[in-house]
Amino acid sequence: MKPGFHLGKRHGTGDDDHDHDREEVDCYASGVEDWNKGLHIGAIFIVLVVAGLGVFLPVLGHFVPQLHMPRTMLTLGKHLGTGVIIATALIHMLPGGYESLNDPCIGSRMGDFSGWPGTLAIIAIFAMHLI
Secondary structure: OOOOEEOOEEEOOOOOOOOOOOOOEEEOOOOOOOOOHHHHHHHHHHHHHHHHHHHHHHHHHHHOHHHOOOHHHHHHHHHHHHHHHHHHHHHHHHHHHHHHHOOOOOOOOOOOOOOHHHHHHHHHHHHHHHO
């Protein structure tokens, strides 16, 4: 029987009624085959251009009267942007963080505390509010 693959871990051959807890896990890098280097480099520049527009538009509004925005609009935009970033992180990234940091391939490198992803997320949110 062929070895089974799931969640980036390869399990040895055996019957379908094998016990995952006693089985040795072979850890390896997964998802490397379909990684597109050009697409990732292009995404960096796209993010930089869009972020630059978001940053420099209010700066230009200070010097160009036609682009001037009220102060309450800038404050609202900052709070809206922070909320979008936090919501995106919590909805899309936190479940993957729990899955990855509770992976048996990590072992005891981070201790036996299973709440690391939530702890790191709370620290990051607190740091964002301090900034």
